[in-house]
Amino acid sequence: MxxxxxxxxxxxxxxxxxxxxxxxxxxxxxxxxxxxxxxxxxxxxxxxxxxxxxxxxxxxxxxxxxxxxxxxxxxxxxxxxxxxxxxxxxxxxxxxxxxxxxxxxxxxxxxxxxxxxxxxxxxxxxxxxxxxxxxxxxxxxxxxxxxxxxxxxxxxxxxxxxxxxxxxxxxxxxxxxxxxxxxxxxxxxxxxxxxxxxxxxxxxxxxxxxxxxxxxxxxxxxxxxxxxxxxxxxxxxxxxxxxxxxxxxxxxxxxxxxxxxxxxxxxxxxxxxxxxxxxxxxxxxxxxxxxxxxxxxxxxxxxxxxxxxxxxxxxxxxxxxxxxxxxxxxxxxxxxxxxxxxxxxxxxxxxxxxxxxxxxxxxxxxxxxxxxxxxxxxxxRRMMPFQRNKRYLKDRTVESLGLLYAMHWPFRQPESARGVRRSAVHDRLAARGACFGEAAGWERPNWYAPAGERAEYRYTYGRQNWFAHAAAEHRAAREAVALFDQSSFGKYVLEGPDAEAVLNRICANDVAVPVGKIVYTQWLNARGGIEADVTITRESETRFLIITAAATQTRDLAWLKRHIPEGAQAVAVDVTSGYAVLGVMGPRSRALLSALTDTPLANAAFPFATSQMIELGYAEVRASRITYVGELGWELYIPTEFAQGVFDVLIEAGPAFGLTLAGYHAMNSLRMEKAYRHWGHDITDEDTPLEAGLGFAVAWDKAGGFLGRDALQRQREAGPRRRLVNLALDDPGKLLYHNEPILKDGTIVGRITSGMFGHTVGTALGMGYVDGGGEPISPAFVASGGWEVEIAGARVPARASLKPFYDPASRRVKDAGDAAVSAAAA
Missing domain, CATH: 3.50.50.60 (FAD/NAD(P)-binding domain)
Known part of the structure; x- marks a missing residue:
């Protein structure tokens, strides 16, 4: 031996x-x-x-x-x-x-x-x-x-x-x-x-x-x-x-x-x-x-x-x-x-x-x-702790072996070992026609079937059976008000006397803000790549609420904890299970919520990117004016045990304001029109904020700098040689998903990172990084030449833009009042 x-x-x-x-x-x-x-x-x-x-x-x-x-x-x-x-x-x-x-x-x-x-x-x-x-x-x-x-x-x-x-x-x-x-x-x-x-x-x-x-x-x-x-x-x-x-x-x-x-x-x-x-x-x-x-x-x-x-x-x-x-x-x-x-x-x-x-x-x-x-x-790090459960693994393996050769349908959902994580309002959504998908074990409503139609997928590479239903949900968010169950967000609290200093070292943006302010920021690695894409709400002088995607709950918490310096007086706690989240989004969201709370919600009293505690139903709810769909709206953070009561109040009042339940397929199409990035697709640890068009979220001159600043500054001085570009197909009959080649003047210059049909814009939209051939990518570069996307071997002409195809100035997000938005919608 x-x-x-x-x-x-x-x-x-x-x-x-x-x-x-x-x-x-x-x-x-x-x-x-x-x-x-x-x-x-x-x-x-x-x-x-x-x-x-x-x-x-x-x-x-x-x-x-x-x-x-x-x-x-x-x-x-x-x-x-x-x-x-x-x-x-x-x-x-x-x-x-x-x-x-x-x-x-x-x-x-x-x-x-x-x-x-x-x-x-x-x-x-x-x-x-x-x-x-x-x-x-x-x-x-x-x-x-x-x-x-x-x-x-x-x-x-x-x-x-x-x-x-x-x-x-x-x-x-x-x-x-x-x-x-x-x-x-x-x-x-x-x-x-x-x-x-x-x-x-x-x-x-x-x-x-x-x-x-x-x-x-x-x-x-x-x-x-x-x-x-x-x-x-x-x-x-x-x-x-x-x-x-x-x-x-x-x-x-x-x-x-x-x-x-x-x-x-x-x-x-x-x-x-x-x-x-x-x-x-x-x-x-x-x-x-x-x-x-x-x-x-x-x-x-x-x-x-x-x-x-x-x-x-x-x-x-x-x-x-x-x-x-x-x-x-x-x-x-x-x-x-x-x-x-x-x-x-x-x-x-x-x-x-x-x-x-x-x-x-x-x-x-x-x-x-x-x-x-x-x-x-x-x-x-994509795996969740529950996934080591032996019964779960056994039941999922019955299906997973065969998936190697099964059709890899767009939006395909697993059929085994389901129902692992359910929001507090899951049964209410199911009763109203929700067709659920799975993300990190969460059951999330992807779309809603109307009365008389089965809430189940019929897969195809073309327009699937939910396409028209998701389009209606999309329009409700653009024209009236939509309610999204976003409880699957990963949620952490960082608390302690050193919490601000710890976060400001991790975050590219500045979190030294007044209590109640929301900061959108990335966490970078030493190479300037994006490790996380989060929003941070300052709840008090010593307490911050950090929100991330469901899929990155494990990864981002590990990154946060490993970057708390030894001896720092700051503790990170995962509070994901403690809060349900309901997103109330659309031009009539202010009117709906104003009918249910005494808190003033007008622009002057409740500006964009701020958060307040409000009374809603019998609950105290954190209302955060933030959006992933590009409209006026609030994310409501509700202690889990109060979530059903708050949901019922919203549903009861909703018909007078055109409230529609909406799922993640509609959210995806809405965010694509606004060119909101998705971590894991459009931004990853090898993409920088400058390449991703997120330089506005970088606080270059904040005291003490931040992790990744040196690498990012070097790229800033040289100019990024690749850039995330938005594309809209000329042919509305074609659909984009991801990984389709992007061509400029007949040469492949990149690939689609995410795609979805934009129901307001009226065609399929994609985002993808393009290579400038060693030269910095300018607006003139994007505006010139002929753009195409290759779909299943066929080249489809497209329009390219560095700006979103919908509301590029974000006027509807940061509106001056309900009347202005309602007029714009009309």
Whole structure:
């Protein structure tokens, strides 16, 4: 048995392909004091039985970039290390058996062109020429990626391990890590039966075991194993060698040619979770029992696509576990609960094609202290503490495995493990026709179905069944008054004598304001990138209320707490559950609320960006005059137990003022018309306020400066070379979602970060960063040339603007009185 070192800079737990990739990339970055501990043997968990597919096209821009890097890495790994990998760049062929699937594939192909990925959209006949043994008469088309491939998972892992060892890493097998040692909120080592190892950094790459190992350290690593099936045929006469990997998502099937045989696997819609009571201690290179009845319908579908399977003998029927996360995206990065503890796990059966990119960016994160690119898609900080709940994970995994090959519909909502977090008025909204979506476990009304219509989605890439209903809600906010349930906001209180000083160091804007003032601000990193996008209300001299999005509740609280200096007299508390939030928005919002409270609401008494306590119903409510929809309005912060009473009062008085319940789809279209940014889409940690057009929220000269100011000042002096631009399509029949290429004079200069139909403007709107080709982007640059957006391979002319397409001067938000706004609406 190998002798364990007493300490190392980095200890990696888990010797699958991901753990070995992290070790490999750390040593490439020059950090060589690395120890990798594997409980049994390298690859013995799930890596060894993976199908070895190496695809590049993923659901989002940055995940595709990471998969693209993986392919490039594997292509050269054997030459670098001398260890054979079995990598073959044979390409892949994704089939579409209907027009909607083809639309999805073509939209993905357009996205891939943003960064030069080689991709071809094919007819059924062209696809058949590449894969002559399949049935093609029912195909609408296909997408071919010539540089996709396949690899041998075990050999590729050994190559990564050899590369890491060659640069000094120590890889020790047959050592089980029992616990991660945490002291003072920081990981300081690991505990094993053979002794402890002290470490500066610990990386949890424990695969199926990562959830329980992370939980023992007090961290949330939500994943659950599921059974995953494939078969390997006997040799098939006449089978062409090196066929592209075939993906027939409409049949839940993938097919890989290997040495004259076919490996056929599935991602079935109703999966079989496994390991609910824990993974057996001795599990190593093990498989699970066959279940032919479970897989038989999928095998029949595969035979229809590849008729030769019907007469081929089955050499191997394999069932092995894979780990899946609640949203089908892997978990990467430093945990919010424990500093110095990183995670790379939950790879949703795409660990082989993700391992290279994930290992690289995590190594960069560890060495540099920050991620090298926007990784919010996979950042472990997106997860909520409740998501480690075992019953929740088991129920969600039934669905999540199949989602890999299900249609990735716009606005698609999960169907399993729902109803986790509900606002205090949830049942009242449901009774009035709310169709709920899920965000961070919250049930939120996305739209309202009128009487007699079912509140359920019917998905399409075109206008979905809720389009007209959301348009009516949108118009109510523009013309009368709309009521939004915004209770899912993340809410924190920072309190103490040093609260102002702490926040002013974190915030780009100045929070040294009078009590009752609301400040819109970003939290920046040292590079000037936007880590958070928040509003802050000064409630007293020593107390601030901080509001952020539901999805960033965990992330932003961790950022806040980690930037409170040691010894500072300021305490941050999450009060999300303590308040319901009702948004009353629209030109008649003042009239409605004035009928229900004695507090004067006119401009002089209650200006924009201020907050007061008011009486409403039988409650004391914090009313904040702020908006995310671009109209006069108030967000009402109501202690949770009073929320139903306040809601009832508003609903009772509402008809006289044209009150309409409105959902998040309407809010999205309203905010797009006003070009209000959305963190995670339009602004991320690699975008600066200057690039995002948010320079107005930067207090350049406040005393003491702020985190990120130096980097931002340098960009200010040079002028930003990229800029968030608003676009409106000339063709109102087309829809934008995200990641569509933006072209100027026929050249791709950026991509759409978010899109929605603007019902007041009358066409689809998008925001996206454009590159000025090394020159600062000016209004003249935006005003010149021909702008287009590529949608599913077709270029659609568009108008570009640095200003919002609706009310660019924000007169309706900062109105002089109800009469002026009512006249404007008329």
């Amino acid at each position: 190998a002798l364990l070192p007493q300490r190392a800079q980095v200890v990696i737990v888990g010797g699958g392909i991901v753990g070995c990739s992290v070790a490999y990339h750390l040593t490439r970055r020059g950090l060589t004091d690395v120890v990798l501990l594997e409980r049994k043997q390298l690859t013995s968990g799930t890596t060894w039985h993976a199908a070895g597919l190496v695809g590049q096209l993923r659901a989002t821009h940055n995940l595709t970039r990471l998969a693209q890097y993986t392919t490039e890495l594997y292509a050269g790994l054997e030459a670098e290390t001398g260890q054979a990998t079995g990598f073959l760049q044979i390409g892949s062929l994704a089939l579409a058996s209907n027009a909607e699937r083809l639309e999805e594939l073509k939209r993905g192909a357009s996205m891939a062109r943003c960064f030069g990925l080689d991709v071809n959209v094919l007819t059924a006949e062209e696809a058949l020429a590449l894969w002559p043994m399949m049935r093609s008469d029912d195909l609408a088309g296909a997408v071919h990626l010539p540089k996709d491939g396949q690899t041998n998972p075990v050999d590729t892992t050994q190559a990564l391990a050899k590369g890491a060892r060659g640069r000094g890493a120590r890889i020790i097998e047959q050592v089980r890590v029992d616990d991660i040692v945490v002291e003072g909120g920081r990981a300081v080592g690991v505990r094993t039966a053979q002794g402890d190892i002290q470490a500066d950094i610990v990386v949890n790459c424990a695969g199926m075991w990562a959830r329980d190992l992370g939980a023992r350290a007090g961290t949330t690593v939500p994943l659950h194993a599921a059974e995953h099936f494939y078969v390997v045929t006997e040799p098939i006469p006449g089978l062409p060698p090196h066929l592209p990997v075939l993906r027939d998502a409409d049949s839940c099937t993938y097919v890989k040619e290997d040495a004259g045989k076919l490996l056929v696997g599935w991602f079935e819609p109703v999966a079989k979770p496994w390991g609910m009571d824990g993974i057996p201690d001795g599990f190593s290179f093990d498989s699970l029992p066959d279940d032919l009845a479970h897989i038989e319908p999928l095998l029949e579908a595969a035979v229809r696509r590849v008729p030769a399977l019907g007469s081929a003998g089955i050499q191997l029927f394999f069932n092995g576990p894979e780990s899946f996360t609640p949203d089908d995206r892997y978990l990467l990065g430093e945990t919010p609960e424990v500093e110095g503890l990183y995670v790379a796990a939950g790879f949703n059966s795409i660990g082989i094609q993700s391992a290279g990119g994930a290992g690289k960016v995590l190594a960069d994160w560890i060495v540099d202290g920050h991620p090298p690119m926007d990784l919010w898609d996979v950042d472990v």
